[in-house]
Amino acid sequence: MSLIKQLWLTIVVVLLLAFVGSLAVSVSTSRHYIEQEVRIKNSDNANALALSMSQLEKDPVTLELLIAAQFDTGHYRRIELRDAEGDTIEQREAGEHIEDVPGWFVDLIRFEVPAGEAVIQDGWRQFGTLTLESQHSYAYRSLWQNTLNLAGWFAVAGLISLLLAVWIVRTVRRPLDHVVSQAEAIGERRFVTSPEPRTLELRQVVQAMNRLSSAVSTMLGQESEKLDQLRRRLEHDPVTNALQREPFLARLEGHLHSDGDDASGVLALVRVADMAQLNQQLGHPTTDALLAALVNELEQLNTLNGDGRVARLNGSDFALVLPRAHDLEALGDELKQRLRDLASRHPEAALTLPSALVEYAPGMTRQTLLASLDGALASAEDRDEHGQVIVESAEQDALFTSHAEWRSALEAALLDGVQLAHYPVLNRQGELLHHEVPSRLHLAGEWRPAGRFLPWVSRLEMAPALDLAVVSAALEDTAASGQAVGINLSPRSLRDGHFVSELIARLRARPELAPRLWFEVPELIAMHNPEGFRSLCRELHSLGCRMGLEHVTTRFGEIDSVHDLGLAYLKVDGSLSHEIEGNPDRQSLLRGINTLAHSLGILTIAEGVRRQEQAELLFQLGMDGVTGPGVRQEG
Amino acid sequence: MSAMPAQPPPLIGRRRFLAGLGGLLLAAGLGISAPRLHAGIDRARLRDSMRRLYGSRGLSTLEEWFDLLDRLDGADLNVQLRDVNDFFNRRVRWLDDIDIWGQEDYWATPLETMGKREGDCEDYSIAKYVTLKELGVPGDRLRMIYVKARLGRGNLTQAHMVLGYYETPSADPRILDNLVKSIRPGSQRTDLDPVFSFNSTGLWTGSSTQSQADPVARLSRWRNAISRMQEHGFV
Numbered sequence: 001m002s003l004i005k006q007l008w009l010t011i012v013v014v015l016l017l018a019f020v021g022s023l024a025v026s027v028s029t030s031r032h033y034i035e036q037e038v039r040i041k042n043s044d045n046a047n048a049l050a051l052s053m054s055q056l057e058k059d060p061v062t063l064e065l066l067i068a069a070q071f072d073t074g075h076y077r078r079i080e081l082r083d084a085e086g087d088t089i090e091q092r093e094a095g096e097h098i099e100d101v102p103g104w105f106v107d108l109i110r111f112e113v114p115a116g117e118a119v120i121q122d123g124w125r126q127f128g129t130l131t132l133e134s135q136h137s138y139a140y141r142s143l144w145q146n147t148l149n150l151a152g153w154f155a156v157a158g159l160i161s162l163l164l165a166v167w168i169v170r171t172v173r174r175p176l177d178h179v180v181s182q183a184e185a186i187g188e189r190r191f192v193t194s195p196e197p198r199t200l201e202l203r204q205v206v207q208a209m210n211r212l213s214s215a216v217s218t219m220l221g222q223e224s225e226k227l228d229q230l231r232r233r234l235e236h237d238p239v240t241n242a243l244q245r246e247p248f249l250a251r252l253e254g255h256l257h258s259d260g261d262d263a264s265g266v267l268a269l270v271r272v273a274d275m276a277q278l279n280q281q282l283g284h285p286t287t288d289a290l291l292a293a294l295v296n297e298l299e300q301l302n303t304l305n306g307d308g309r310v311a312r313l314n315g316s317d318f319a320l321v322l323p324r325a326h327d328l329e330a331l332g333d334e335l336k337q338r339l340r341d342l343a344s345r346h347p348e349a350a351l352t353l354p355s356a357l358v359e360y361a362p363g364m365t366r367q368t369l370l371a372s373l374d375g376a377l378a379s380a381e382d383r384d385e386h387g388q389v390i391v392e393s394a395e396q397d398a399l400f401t402s403h404a405e406w407r408s409a410l411e412a413a414l415l416d417g418v419q420l421a422h423y424p425v426l427n428r429q430g431e432l433l434h435h436e437v438p439s440r441l442h443l444a445g446e447w448r449p450a451g452r453f454l455p456w457v458s459r460l461e462m463a464p465a466l467d468l469a470v471v472s473a474a475l476e477d478t479a480a481s482g483q484a485v486g487i488n489l490s491p492r493s494l495r496d497g498h499f500v501s502e503l504i505a506r507l508r509a510r511p512e513l514a515p516r517l518w519f520e521v522p523e524l525i526a527m528h529n530p531e532g533f534r535s536l537c538r539e540l541h542s543l544g545c546r547m548g549l550e551h552v553t554t555r556f557g558e559i560d561s562v563h564d565l566g567l568a569y570l571k572v573d574g575s576l577s578h579e580i581e582g583n584p585d586r587q588s589l590l591r592g593i594n595t596l597a598h599s600l601g602i603l604t605i606a607e608g609v610r611r612q613e614q615a616e617l618l619f620q621l622g623m624d625g626v627t628g629p630g631v632r633q634e635g
Numbered sequence: 636m637s638a639m640p641a642q643p644p645p646l647i648g649r650r651r652f653l654a655g656l657g658g659l660l661l662a663a664g665l666g667i668s669a670p671r672l673h674a675g676i677d678r679a680r681l682r683d684s685m686r687r688l689y690g691s692r693g694l695s696t697l698e699e700w701f702d703l704l705d706r707l708d709g710a711d712l713n714v715q716l717r718d719v720n721d722f723f724n725r726r727v728r729w730l731d732d733i734d735i736w737g738q739e740d741y742w743a744t745p746l747e748t749m750g751k752r753e754g755d756c757e758d759y760s761i762a763k764y765v766t767l768k769e770l771g772v773p774g775d776r777l778r779m780i781y782v783k784a785r786l787g788r789g790n791l792t793q794a795h796m797v798l799g800y801y802e803t804p805s806a807d808p809r810i811l812d813n814l815v816k817s818i819r820p821g822s823q824r825t826d827l828d829p830v831f832s833f834n835s836t837g838l839w840t841g842s843s844t845q846s847q848a849d850p851v852a853r854l855s856r857w858r859n860a861i862s863r864m865q866e867h868g869f870v
Contacts, residue, residue: 012762047833050831051831054830054831055830083805084803084804084805084806085804116832119778119832119833121780121803121829121830121831121832122819123829124799124807124808124820124822125806125807125808125819126778126801126804126805126832127805129804195777202701385712
């Protein structure tokens with residue numbers, strides 16, 4: 001039985017006890033009192049009348065008159081005079097007057113009052129015995145009235161007590177509910193913090209849970225900070241803090257194979273000409289400072305235009321990849337401007353900073369891209385001191401040529417509906433966790449992979465519409481197959497209130513499917529829009545869906561209060577698991593991520609796994625699942 | 636209520652007392668213990684009450700009373716009436732309530748009357764009434780009667796109380812009085828005018844505890860006396 005019910009029961013029982021108890025005491029006291037009063041009256045009146053009669057002539061008329069006078073002017077039920085032999089001389093009797101008192105009440109009370117008796121003296125002899133009973137039916141009535149009044153008062157008192165009780169129960173209940181929901185949240189590894197209630201005991205519980213939450217939060221912050229430092233040490237150039245060649249190439253590879261909207265974008269290369277001479281002329285420290293300033297410029301360009309990466313490919317070559325960026329001309333101009341500014345700030349160095357840009361798209365290879373950029377850079381070096389070449393990559397089978405054509409084609413395709421590709425995410429035992437379901441749209445007579453149209457979907461801001469179409473398709477898919485699906489949500493959708501409400505409505509319509517839906521958002525997006533992500537998490541969580549992050553590196557600890565989001569899984573970016581064999585540092589980084597995630601009850605899944613041996617090693621490092629080109633479901 | 640007698644009732648003779656006491660001791664010595672006559676009185680409790688209230692002097696009167704009860708048990712009614720009447724008339728000295736108890740009108744229990752060996756007219760009547768009832772005389776034949784007493788030859792009258800024994804309700808009662816020591820029928824007592832009579836019918840009902848718990852019992856003088864009797868050990 002719940003605490004609240006017990007409280008109610010106690011209140012009602014106490015009220016009833018008080019009512020019945022005081023009613024019983026009151027009625028029995030009154031009854032006893034009335035009995036005594038009537039008894040005294042009987043006895044006194046009998047003696048008084050007998051005394052009068054003793055003094056008078058005993059002729060029948062006088063006796064009758066005396067009795068009649070007493071009976072008629074007083075309140076009597078019976079006055080009876082018997083002679084010494086017990087024969088009745090005179091008798092007066094009246095009925096009971098119990099009009100509006102219920103019979104059961106009279107039976108319950110039923111006064112027991114003996115009649116008053118007195119002997120009438122006639123000289124020395126006894127003349128007769130006088131028996132007298134007073135009318136006491138009025139007492140039933142007053143007692144009944146008394147009972148009714150008491151019941152009325154108790155009804156009022158009971159009502160007031162119940163109202164009070166309602167208020168008390170409610171004031172107890174509200175903080176109690178908060179405590180329970182916080183405890184449940186913590187049970188689900190959502191380490192939320194609650195406002196402290198005023199009730200002392202509950203406050204202590206909430207304080208303890210809040211301490212736990214904040215301890216978890218602190219631990220998470222510290223651990224992810226450590227992991228981030230470790231990753232930086234592994235992947236970044238110590239001099240310029242830019243990404244090193246290997247991880248950069250792995251990331252680029254990831255973009256080129258991506259099924260998302262990062263599958264196309266801009267790749268830029270900047271060269272510091274005559275590095276050796278620069279070193280000689282300025283000395284290592286100054287040169288290093290210059291390189292760091294260059295990387296800083298590139299990082300600023302990156303931050304302003306998207307969420308790409310800056311890398312140092314070798315001593316003098318620096319690269320920038322900007323997924324989802326398409327305006328080569330504008331980017332080129334901005335880059336050129338920044339390089340020129342940098343050079344003019346350091347005239348003593350006489351910097352020569354040629355650059356080259358190219359747009360990458362699905363189907364291209366890393367090697368050809370880098371080779372064409374290299375060639376372009378060589379020709380740029382020949383032009384002038386900050387020469388720039390924009391490589392016009394022959395756009396491979398461009399589906400449409402203008403924005404308008406793309407828009408109408410995409411709208412038509414969305415009306416036709418999306419198809420879903422299926423890439424399995426498997427656990428240690430080779431069982432399916434869920435299918436990743438990148439979308440396919442029917443464009444220009446063929447089903448096209450997401451990488452072909454997603455950049456245009458983003459550019460035309462049609463992502464919410466596409467996401468909704470994917471959700472509908474995924475619902476049908478999981479309804480048909482009974483298997484879980486993972487759905488990517490685009491950053492644009494996260495900001496779209498209409499999208500979120502529409503999504504919730506569609507999920508509400510099929511509540512039984514919700515537990516088989518895994519929703520994921522890129523780590524960077526969750527970092528940039530924590531409010532949107534948090535509210536989406538809360539909504540989807542309440543429906544029973546799982547929420548996760550994809551392309552996770554080591555920065556998920558920086559997401560605002562990630563500990564109370566109730567994340568179910570993390571998909572760790574492929575660049576972290578890339579070529580881990582024989583790289584103990586990277587292995588320990590992954591192990592750290594796994595330990596941290598598991599301490600919060602979060603599953604970890606490795607992305608971009610290419611080989612079976614790699615998958616096995618990842619499982620050894622504590623990964624709960626793998627996905628990628630090398631992952632196939634048996635059977 | 637008070638009654639002024641012509642002469643004070645005599646004290647019990649010392650010889651008679653010693654004889655009584657000797658008889659008691661003899662009986663005790665011979666191992667003759669008095670059989671309990673009625674369940675009505677609690678002798679042990681009466682002795683306790685007496686010892687506590689009046690000491691050994693009161694106790695000896697009480698023992699004489701017990702002897703009287705034992706002796707008269709089953710005796711002829713006339714003997715019972717006579718001896719009971721004599722017992723109290725001889726042992727109890729007449730005195731006004733105000734002198735005995737310090738209050739105007741006090742109804743003493745038989746134990747108090749025997750303990751003090753002093754009493755007012757109603758104290759005689761009550762003691763005789765209780766004793767006769769104890770001897771098995773039916774209660775409804777005994778009535779205490781308020782009378783107007785003419786004293787001497789003059790027209791001086793006094794309120795007085797006597798005990799009447801009624802063979803039947805309408806019979807001429809025999810009067811046990813402390814003014815005239817011998818028992819005579821009411822019709823011969825021309826010095827007395829009866830006014831009203833009562834007894835314990837309808838009052839002495841129920842168990843003792845109930846009676847004591849009844850707060851009303853203390854309010855009526857008669858019922859008050861009855862409830863004190865119950866406390867002392869008369870039932």
